[in-house]
Amino acid sequence: MKYFEYNLGSIFQSLDMSYSNGLTDANDTDLTVFQRYFFAQAKEKLNVDAVYFLRDAEGIPKIPMIYFSAMDSYNSERIAELHRMAWNMGEAPLLFIVLPDELLVYNNYTPPAPRKEDGSYNNDAGMFARIKKVSDLEEQRQQLLQFHRSQIETGEFWKQNQTRFNIDTRxxxxxxxxxxxxxxxxxxxxxxxxxxxxxxxxxxxxxxxxxxxxxxxxxxxxxxxxxxxxxxxxxxxxxxxxxxxxxxxxxxxxxxxxxxxxxxxxxxxxxxxxxxxxxxxxxxxxxxxxxxxxxxxxxxxxxxxxxxxxxxxxxxxxxxxxxxxxxxxxxxxxxxxxxxEKGTYYTPYHLVSMLMDEVLPWDGPYTPQKILDPACGSGIFLVEAYRRLVAKWIFTNQPESIGPNDLINIMKACIFGVDSNKEAIRIASFSLSLAMCDFLEPRTIWDSLQFPRLLHYNLFHNDFFDRDCEFEQRDYDIVIGNPPWESRLSPAAKKYIKNDKLKVSDEQIAQAFTWRAGDICPKGVICFLLPSKGFLFNRSVKAQQFRTAFFEKYDVSVIINFSAFRWVLFEHAAGPAVGVIYRVSNLDKSDTIFYCTPKPLYTIEDKRRFLIEPTNICRIPRELIYDDLIWRIAMWGGPRDMDLVHTLQASGTPLRKLLDENDMVYAEGYKKGNKKKTCDAFLGMPMLNAKTFSPGKHFPDALPKMTERKFECTVDTKRQIFQSPHLIIKQSHKGSRFLADVLSFDAVFNHSFLGVHGDERLLKYFCSIISSKVFVYYQIMTNRKWLVERDESEVGDIIDTPFPMPTTAAVDEAVNLFDRVIVGNGDLSIIDQFAYRQYKLLPYEISLIDDAIDYVYDYYSKKGNSSALSQPDNALLQKYSVSLQEVMQNTLGNHYSFSCCIYHGDAPLIIAVLDLSPTSNPKFSLNRNSEEMDVLLHKLDRQLLEDRSGSVFVKRNVRVYNKDSIYIVKPNQSRYWNFSAACRDADEIYADVIRAWRGENE
Structure with a gap:
């Protein structure tokens, strides 16, 4: 064995990286199509010796993480050039250069430095770590601990080094x-x-x-x-x-x-x-x-x-x-x-790659497939499809090299695009021709390649809704793309929708694309990136009609809701996105829809991949897909939240109905807008401001007076909302509450507020409910835009919220609470207790509400600084253990009892071990021995790898069943160890037990 190979081997051993868990080098013969393709590229362009890939939950190597290069001596120029090329290639964020006596670790997000004035290289640019090599393997392992496979796979490395990787210099x-x-x-x-x-x-x-x-x-x-x-x-x-x-x-x-x-x-x-x-x-x-x-x-x-x-x-x-x-x-x-021109406007590659994985995965033999992007733009989806098809062709045919004719044949037979913008078609042609070059030796490009003419043959300058066009004359296997998100139908689209009597809401042309794609791909699969607002969350009559018709006509297999990634994917996003995979329906539709709602980690990993946890996945039964709330509840909650929402609805009446029955007037405030309308009626009136709105602290003499005379909307038919007594509801949240106040004096306010004029005592009752956690919880689980698209609610979501019937006793109590708590700046938990009693909530339902606000809302509002991402304390872990044991005992019966030991330290994962207990009293213990925990984690990891079930460090959220023990492994973050998580874990363990029992008895 060569010395540098031995050198690399000792590093791999210390990092716990091998062929079985993502390492790839020239000696590895069991490679996926993507590994083979990418390693060949890295070898050709960087001359690296190995690449470590992060695997997905199924154990498939997907994301390059580390380039490895061994050198037999220190060479400043060669090292600087290797880092420069690694920075250019991007992909893997780390470069390990292994020398005989030291290891150099470079950050591939940091650009190389220009040469110094004397012509020498600056090797400090991008230097992340310089580690002296030692002969003792355990000491070497300790030195490399931060780069250990478990740290990379769990994401702990990126969390700990967040500030050292600057996306802006990539x-x-x-x-x-x-x-x-x-x-x-x-x-x-x-x-x-x-x-x-x-x-x-x-x-x-x-x-x-x-x-x-x-x-x-x-x-x-x-x-x-x-x-x-x-x-x-x-x-x-x-x-x-x-x-x-x-x-x-x-x-x-x-x-x-x-x-x-x-x-x-x-x-x-x-x-x-x-x-x-x-x-x-x-x-x-x-x-x-x-x-x-x-x-x-x-x-x-x-x-x-x-x-x-x-x-x-x-x-x-x-x-x-x-x-x-x-x-x-x-x-x-x-x-x-x-x-x-600022911000990110191009489609992130990892988004393109994830959608393409659903319809054209890297692995599998090559078969010619006709692929169409009906709004191809620059051709980014087509380029990715072409790369995969060529890589599959090479993998299947194993040639020494692929020639121009084969590349042209694949292009001409498989890749098609349509766009109404002439420049887009030309740009797509550029992109595809470049993709072809990437598979050829340089001189072959010059000596043998004549680029095929793609315009009018494979790329068409047409409106996708035009009839009798050349692109229609084919049967497509895959239609994929990102249709326009405009609320404007082209003339051809209008004609198409009208003639075919199709449902489209708000003139959303993306919805029209979904119908047209079904026409030209009757036997294949369709994958679109669509606006999630119109597809999932809009509850207008036309939006509901579109969804109903869509789910009736098509067999939808996968919906990936990217709404939580809105600001991560695009700095100036037009709206949240959803990926939809469907086919023209045959007689047998799938029983469930795979619904995935990935959440950001708020580390640099979000710019490279979508980490999908088991809590982000559910299978929606087909009979529930017509429930407009299911998509929102499954995004932020679980089955128990669905039950609680239904409980709240059953125990209350929509606020809209209560307002109408009590002859109350309600509307949003004035709107300045285009200022085309003159109104003097508001002059001199006290004016509320959304930024300074503070319930219980509004006095007419202290408020600024209206001086504006020009408006767009002056609420002509409902001016009573500005007259006392009136309930003022701020439509955006503050902290973890929605703010509301009842004023006894006239005041004006803009459309950031909803005003209600009516009986003062009833208004104080409504104000008390709105000020409670129950109201916030209901908005988290059902609101169409809040926590999805905007930081404020809409009038419809507020007045559709169920309120308990206001009995005389309840109104009396609410009036008293309003004066004591809201006006008196008292403890809002008293308001919460009042609301819990009115809705007749049980203790476990109150715990679900607390968790939604303390973890879901906090995660959304504070992002990477949320307490939901912090390590759980002992009290939370004990509450998790007690809750888990209680729910399981209630589910399985009193003759089952469990003891629970939780292994918890500074490691990125926590292990809860459930053992069947011979006693009737559940026991709880906490183990903070890091060495014992490390041994147990690697034991579980080996077991999963041997079972070909993936890695515990990659999956991060797994259950392992042994004879009388259940191992629950989850990230060291509070959101995974609260009451709601305990309920979910207990419910899923019960489901696993029932499935296993049925399997044994069939």
Missing amino acids: VDVTLMANLRAIRKLLLKSIEKRDVEKQIDDQLRCEIVHGLLGRSILIKYLEERTDSTGKTVFPNDFFGKFLHGAKKYTDVLADKQSTYTLFAELEERFNGDMFPLIENEKDVITQSDLTELQQFLLGTSELASQQMVIWPLYSFNAIPIQLISSIYELFFHLAETDPDK
């Missing part, structure tokens, strides 16, 4: 920022010269995008090298166009030479890769090309000298899917106001 983010800057400059330069406004905004964008897209492609071709150092272009290629030119940036010094180069490449490669935009050569000036040249050389003055890192990019290593995202960025950026 290759994709910096590259996008750089391209935004040069795009903005070129657009403004052209606009400034166009004094007569002869070039419209769209053409100007197309020209700039064409020039930049072409330049990225040329840089990619120029920097692609093989093992001998040969590039795509022959020697002295650029000198043909400009004397002495050695590279593309040299040619940019002369406009005529530049466009001669473009023309030759267009002729050479055929296809749609290099076509010039109309009037481009007349519009682009030498100054534009000079600015582009300086940008590519890193000498531009743009964006506070940010461009100095441009020479550090290597298009030989940058992933092809990132380049596709660049083109998607061009497509989505605002066309008319470059100053407003």
Whole structure:
């Protein structure tokens, strides 16, 4: 064995990484399609010796985490170059360089540094750790403990090192920022010269995008090298166009030479890769090309000298899917106001990958499949589909290398896209052609490849709702994409909906896409990313009609609700998203729908993957899918919450009905809006402010007076809401409460408030219920927008909330409580107790309410700083144990008794061990011995791996059944060890026992 192989082996042993748990190297023969594909790429581009992959819950290696490279001596230049290339390739966030006497760990989110003035390399850039190697294996293991497999798989490493990994310096983010800057400059330069406004905004964008897209492609071709150092272009290629030119940036010094180069490449490669935009050569000036040249050389003055890192990019290593995202960025950026171009507009790759896994997984033999994206944009879904198909073809056929003809045949036979935007189609063609290049040796690209013409053959500039189009003349196996989210139907879509008598709410064109996809994919599978508001949560009549018709026509197998990731996925998200996988229904629909609601960890992992816990998964019985509340309740709660919501509904009457029956007037306040309406009636009246609204502390003389005269809406028919006595309900929350007050004086307020005018005593009763935890809980579990899309409730959700019937005694008590607690600034728990009595809630139901507010609401509002993510204390663990034992005893009968020992320390996981107890009294104990816990965790991990059930560290949330013991392993976070978690665990253990019993007795 070579010395460096021994060196690597000892590191792998210390990290507990092996072929069976995600490690991959050249000697591993049992690889998945993705492992084989990715390792080949990493070997070619970085020359690494091994890659460690994070596995999913099923044990399939999915996400590259660590690159390993062994060197027999310290070489500053080689180490710096390896880190530069690893940063460019992105993917794995860590690079381990193993030397004979030390281990260097680099952070691949940190960019490399330019060379020093003396030409030497700065190897400190990206350095994460420098660890001296020792011969003692246990001592070595202790030194590497923070990188141990268990720390990586559980996510504890990322939690502990959150501040050391900066997303903003990752290759994709910096590259996008750089391209935004040069795009903005070129657009403004052209606009400034166009004094007569002869070039419209769209053409100007197309020209700039064409020039930049072409330049990225040329840089990619120029920097692609093989093992001998040969590039795509022959020697002295650029000198043909400009004397002495050695590279593309040299040619940019002369406009005529530049466009001669473009023309030759267009002729050479055929296809749609290099076509010039109309009037481009007349519009682009030498100054534009000079600015582009300086940008590519890193000498531009743009964006506070940010461009100095441009020479550090290597298009030989940058992933092809990132380049596709660049083109998607061009497509989505605002066309008319470059100053407003901020935020993330491209579809994150891990979102594309997750959806593609549902319909075209990496593994499995290659079979030709026709795949259509009906709103293809830049082609990011099509590029990912093509990569997978080619990788499967290579895996199936095992050739020495794949040739241009095979790549073209796969493309022509399998990949199809439609878009109503002409530029989108052109950009998609760019992206797909680049994807083809990624599988070829550089010189093969030049000597043998002619890109296929995709426009009009595979990519179609059409409205998806047009009839008798070329793209309709095929039977598709997969339709996948992200349709537009606009509430505006195209003329063709309107005609289609009308002629086919289809249901669509709020003119949501994405809903129209779901119907049309079923028409052209009658035997295949469809996967769309849709707005979750319209698909799941909107309860308007038309939205309900759409859902009913959709579920009746289609066999929906999977719904992935990404709503909780709204601000994580997109900085300027238009709305929360949902992934839907369905087929045209046959006679036998599946009994349940797999409903998944992933939640962010609020660590850097959220930018790379969706961690799906068992608590984020449920199977919705088909008979429940027409219940509009099921999707919301299953997002934040469980079956017991569903029961409690139904209990609240059964024990109360919608507030709307109570208001109507008591002749009360209710409406939102005025709206300034466009200020087209004049109203003097409000002048001089006390005015409430949403930011300073504080129940019990409003006095007319202390409030500011209305001075505005111009409004959009003045509530003409319901002005009584501004007259006393009136209940004022703030529609947004504060802390963990909704705020309400009853005023005995006239006052005005805007549409952030709901006002109710009526009997003062009843208003105080309603105010008391609204101020309670019960009201908050009901909103958490049922509200259409709060905790999904907005931080405020809508009027409909407030007045649809069930309220207990206001008896005389209840109203008397509420009036007293209002004066004592709300006006008197007393303890709100007294209000809570009043509400619990009115709803006749049982102790366990009150505990469910407490948990929803203390953990679900707190998690949503405080995110990574939530107490839900903190370690549980002893009291919480004991309450969990007692609750678990009580629920199980109630379920299984008094003749069963359990003792519970909880292993708890600083480790990322906690273990609860349930043993059948010979005594009738449940016992609880707490074990804080870290060594014993570590031994037990690894014992369970080995057992699961041997059973091919995945890793305990990856799954993080598992139950293992032995003869008389049940092991419950969950993350070391409070949200997994509260009362609600105990109920869920007990219910699921009971279900497991019943399933096992039925299996033994069938």
